[in-house]
Amino acid sequence: MSEEEDLVQRARAGLEDLCRALNMDEEASSEAWRSWENIRRNFTLEGSELHWLACSLYVACRSSSVPTVGKGTVEGNYVSLTRILRCSEMSLIEFFNKMKKWQDMARLPQDFCQSTEKLERNFTVSSVLFKKYVPIFKTIFKAPSEEPPRVHRSRKQRRHPCTVTEVFNFCWVLFVHAKGNFPMISDDLVNSYHLLLCALDLVLTNALLCNARKELLNPEFTGLPEDFSSRDFRPSSGPFCFMERLCELHDGLVLEAKGVKEHFWKPFIKKLFHKRILRGKEDGLSGFLDPMNFGDSFLSLSRVYEEHILATGGLDERIFTGEGASEEIGTPGPCLCEENQDSATYRLHTSLTASALKVSTPLTGRKYVQENSLASPVSSAMKSVGRLHTLLSGTKQGPSTKLSETLRNCARDPSDVISKRLKDMFELFCQHFEDSGVENRGMGKDMAVKYFHLAEALYYRMLESIIERERMILGDADLSCIMEQDVFHRSLLVCCLEIVVFSYRPPGDFPHLIHVFQLPAYHFYKVIEVLVRSEQGLFREVVKHLNQVEEQVLESLAWTSKSPLWESLRGAKDKVPTCQQV
DSSP, rough: OOOOHHHHHHHHHHHHHHHHTOOOOOOHHHHHHHHHHHHHHHOOOOOHHHHHHHHHHHHHHHEEEEEETEEEEEBBSOOOHHHHHHTTTTHHHHHHHHHHHHHHHHHHHHHHHHHHHHHHHHHHHHHHHHHHHHHHHHBEEEEEESSSOOOOOGGGGGGOOOOOHHHHHHHHHHHHHHHTTOOTTTOOHHHHHHHHHHHHHHHHHHHHTTOOOOOBOOTTTSOOOOGSSSSOOOOOOOOOHHHHHHHTTTTTHHHHHHHIIIIIIIIHHHHHHHHSSOSSSSTTTTTTSSSSHHHHHHHHHHHHHHHHHHHOOOHHHGGGGGGTTHHHHOOOOOOTTTOTSSSSHHHHHHHHHHHHHOOOOOOTGGGGSSSSSSSOOEEEEEEEEHHHHHHHOOOOOOOOHHHHHHHHSSSSSOHHHHHHHHHHHHHHHHHHHOOSSSSHHHHHHHHHOOOOHHHHHHHHHHHHHHHHHHHHHHHOOOHHHHOOOOHHHHHHHHHHHHHHHHHSTTTOOHHHHHHHHTTOHHHHHHHHHHHHHHHOOOOOHHHHHHHHHHHHHHTTTTGGGOHHHHHHHHHOOOOOOOTOOO
């Protein structure tokens, strides 16, 4: 037998073993083998053949559809990505690296590539937040490591008070399940962080209301009621709310956090109580830490979370709290409750966030520069959103009195045209931001409305600043020619949207946003410098991000076959301008 035949035979046996372990259907298994053979004929696959087969199998699973009773079909065939990775002994980071190459080689549809990219971004956000979760949990509750080992109990004695470790795991599952149910904010770092604070707030409240489970709590936590340390402490019937204190201690934005709590968190938790997934008092959202309720609540929550990730093809983010977290993620070393810089979560934070929460271009050469470990992605994003709100404080959605007067004084008042353009762009943006899930579709639009309204207020502020700067240069000349350039206004609005989206979900949504609005990168590029020069209030992170956007355009986006750049060059009297002329 030749070496080639031996390799194919081993690969076939490996795939059969993998499919047997996963109880894989014949259709997905055959499709995975066909795809692997096709790719292998055209490309050299370096490394483990089983890992490439796992990528092929994942694509086959996600590309099939399974009919369900009463709900049409679900994405994929209910095979867990986490199980595929475990059975093929492939780490998560390795999977994402290989999957990007596989997508290119297999020329998979854009929608599939975007779903994989979102999967990576969702997981990256969770990895950053887990790094925050561990120390925050330890300030509120006692550290799991300080807890004495539990004595084994019989089945009849199972309803025991929950331990700190169980609370730690329960709170994390509650958060990742909530985050997974809101796809519109699952890769939004700021809103996801506030969702995490909501989970901690709810569990802390329940610990106080559940016969005052003082043994779970860290007595040094400064947010506890004043009489907590006294022997006579009796919790009131509530309601407790620790959001302001948690935001104050851990970089949260109070208004943003309270908005997430009211519009996302509370309706979601009420639904869990209503469906008896969380057991206790639905009216007060309490009681699930009670010994009579906790075991059933945790089991039910874990079950619905598993069902959700199987139906959506998501990743089981309980991986962080598992004993084999470092191997499964792809980073050696301990994971749970480690705060030193050698921990798995620290390395995961620096490795994954460098790729998924940052933009890298040849001009920045970011891969050659060591990441700044002092500023965490969460604190950077919080500062960006805080500064954005500061920049917009006192502004309104529409034009200011001064800008309205300026527009009216133009030879042809462009106010109505501007309003109509913004309305059309708003509707288009909302369509693209709609969540496909029936239950939460309205919430997807809510996020789109929030982002667009912030961008609209920023757009009018920037337009006013640009007009003032042009007047300093041109004097009292009529600005109708500038005000009537449709591509200028659309570029300015999209640039403002990019600033808003970047603040909430680094590294922004470029170049997706210019594709949504069918805006050539060549034209969009022109407005960036005008905006940055005209508005002195822009914060450093945003200016750096816009600089990277410019670099992306210069590097590749301006040179696509349909770019208006070629028309401009053809019209340059048969002579391309020199660097000095440009």
